Amino acid sequence: MKTFSPDDENNKKLVDFLKKLGLNSPEIKIVTSTEIEFKKGENVCKQGSFASYIMILKEGWLKSYIENIHFKNTIFKITKPFSIIGLSCLYGDNHYHFGCQALMPSKVCLVERAVFDNIIKGNNKFASEIIKMYSNSLQNLYDRLNSISNKQSLSKVCDSLIYLSEKIFESDTISPIITRRDIAELSGLATENIVRVLAELKTANAIAVDKKEITILDMDMLKRFSCFG
Amino acid sequence: MKTFSPDDENNKKLVDFLKKLGLNSPEIKIVTSTEIEFKKGENVCKQGSFASYIMILKEGWLKSYIENIHFKNTIFKITKPFSIIGLSCLYGDNHYHFGCQALMPSKVCLVERAVFDNIIKGNNKFASEIIKMYSNSLQNLYDRLNSISNKQSLSKVCDSLIYLSEKIFESDTISPIITRRDIAELSGLATENIVRVLAELKTANAIAVDKKEITILDMDMLKRFSCFG
DNA sequence: AAGTAAAATTGATAAATATCAATATTTATT
DNA sequence: AATAAATATTGATATTTATCAATTTTACTT
Numbered sequence: 001m002k003t004f005s006p007d008d009e010n011n012k013k014l015v016d017f018l019k020k021l022g023l024n025s026p027e028i029k030i031v032t033s034t035e036i037e038f039k040k041g042e043n044v045c046k047q048g049s050f051a052s053y054i055m056i057l058k059e060g061w062l063k064s065y066i067e068n069i070h071f072k073n074t075i076f077k078i079t080k081p082f083s084i085i086g087l088s089c090l091y092g093d094n095h096y097h098f099g100c101q102a103l104m105p106s107k108v109c110l111v112e113r114a115v116f117d118n119i120i121k122g123n124n125k126f127a128s129e130i131i132k133m134y135s136n137s138l139q140n141l142y143d144r145l146n147s148i149s150n151k152q153s154l155s156k157v158c159d160s161l162i163y164l165s166e167k168i169f170e171s172d173t174i175s176p177i178i179t180r181r182d183i184a185e186l187s188g189l190a191t192e193n194i195v196r197v198l199a200e201l202k203t204a205n206a207i208a209v210d211k212k213e214i215t216i217l218d219m220d221m222l223k224r225f226s227c228f229g
Numbered sequence: 230m231k232t233f234s235p236d237d238e239n240n241k242k243l244v245d246f247l248k249k250l251g252l253n254s255p256e257i258k259i260v261t262s263t264e265i266e267f268k269k270g271e272n273v274c275k276q277g278s279f280a281s282y283i284m285i286l287k288e289g290w291l292k293s294y295i296e297n298i299h300f301k302n303t304i305f306k307i308t309k310p311f312s313i314i315g316l317s318c319l320y321g322d323n324h325y326h327f328g329c330q331a332l333m334p335s336k337v338c339l340v341e342r343a344v345f346d347n348i349i350k351g352n353n354k355f356a357s358e359i360i361k362m363y364s365n366s367l368q369n370l371y372d373r374l375n376s377i378s379n380k381q382s383l384s385k386v387c388d389s390l391i392y393l394s395e396k397i398f399e400s401d402t403i404s405p406i407i408t409r410r411d412i413a414e415l416s417g418l419a420t421e422n423i424v425r426v427l428a429e430l431k432t433a434n435a436i437a438v439d440k441k442e443i444t445i446l447d448m449d450m451l452k453r454f455s456c457f458g
Numbered sequence: 459a460a461g462t463a464a465a466a467t468t469g470a471t472a473a474a475t476a477t478c479a480a481t482a483t484t485t486a487t488t
Numbered sequence: 489a490a491t492a493a494a495t496a497t498t499g500a501t502a503t504t505t506a507t508c509a510a511t512t513t514t515a516c517t518t
Binding site: 066068069070072073074076087088089090091092097098117120121122124127128130131132134135136137138139141142144145146148149150151188227228229 | 295297298299301302303305316317318319320321326327346349350351353356357359360361363364365366367368370371373374375377378379380417456457458
Binding site: 408423 | 464
């Protein structure tokens with residue numbers, strides 16, 4: 001009887017994911033051939049650097065963000081396993097327009113842009129699935145933009161918590177790999193304000209806080225606060 | 230000898246644009262068969278309504294925006310002729326996630342989503358060009374997000390002016406179809422602040438203002454202000 | 459061209475958020 | 489387990505921006 005290591009398990013999941021996107025076995029072999037490990041806090045890609053690769057997150061969690069001159073970041077996406085990173089750089093000016101950092105030890109498959117592009121051009125099903133991802137990314141950015149541009153701090157934080165819970169961790173509990181500063185950069189606020197709003201939400205029994213772990217107790221309340229403005 | 234009306238001229242430009250995207254004559258016929266006119270201020274699509282069509286702007290100018298509950302909009306894009314609108318709705322939940330309004334009398338070709346999707350699936354060159362548009366849209370949204378989330382009013386307004394001048398009107402002069410309120414909604418600020426910042430920029434000789442028309446006199450200065458934060 | 463509606467402007471004030479500084483707590487390291 | 493480093497928290501204050509109200513200018517309609 002054969003036993004599987006956690007890594008084998010993960011390999012299988014990755015292959016399943018790629019099959020669902022319409023890739024055949026040789027194509028899967030190509031896109032999974034180069035695998036790189038990143039430590040917590042390491043840069044997966046640096047904003048402004050040459051964009052050589054499209055990346056597939058195999059294991060771990062990443063944050064993607066825009067840096068401004070004063071090193072104030074805006075996180076626009078948290079990435080969970082089996083997501084593709086860098087699609088916005090597939091064509092265009094050859095540079096990453098965002099930075100990406102590992103939130104915990106992570107494994108990423110690197111696929112050269114030209115290789116990725118070739119597969120798209122020869123595989124309609126895959127192209128169509130990639131277009132779906134673009135659509136999703138756009139909608140996610142609309143949501144972020146709406147949250148950050150016309151709302152007040154309470155609503156902004158609620159939006160971030162809802163995003164993390166529903167879209168990213170798919171759980172009432174937001175993993176402690178997310179820091180207060182991450183929530184701040186996701187919400188477009190200062191870290192101190194996050195602390196204050198979280199305290200408010202705790203008092204209202206909308207969330208429970210245990211050290212860095214946040215648990216959503218009343219999602220409806222968060223959604224009302226989110227809408228309220 | 231045959232004479233061409235302005236409309237013929239425009240038809241020709243549209244066909245050229247579609248040819249460059251890789252569409253053949255029958256495909257071009259299909260996507261240009263339904264044409265609708267919109268008056269200034271009319272809704273081209275309403276946020277939340279059923280997304281039946283992908284739209285191609287043939288003539289005129291549009292603004293696309295996210296509405297929040299309190300009817301405070303965030304404009305994320307100004308659309309110029311020969312642009313495609315609604316790509317983010319090609320797949321997904323079948324609803325428009327944004328509103329779109331005509332800034333002047335405009336003509337739009339409507340293409341049913343399924344029809345558009347079919348063309349993509351059968352035409353690799355076109356699919357590839359559409360993916361480029363998605364990339365561009367994402368990059369545009371990153372820029373907007375960066376501007377709105379970590380900058381102060383002066384920089385935000387400069388970003389909007391640079392965007393309008395370089396990306397949209399491709400001229401030092403920003404068309405008077407853009408109101409102060411539009412700039413406000415593009416910058417994530419109140420209209421009154423736009424007026425104040427424009428007055429500042431005028432005093433600094435960075436711009437000239439003639440009624441609603443804004444002319445950029447010193448693009449370098451605007452870019453310095455944009456970076457400064 | 460007159461009258462009306464819409465948009466822009468200005469100043470005063472209120473509200474929201476960032477910043478700063480000090481401290482406490484948590485996490486990581488040896 | 490002790491120490492150091494990173495992160496979180498709290499309160500006070502400054503800064504920025506929104507809001508409100510009043511007026512002027514511009515655009516639109518007949």
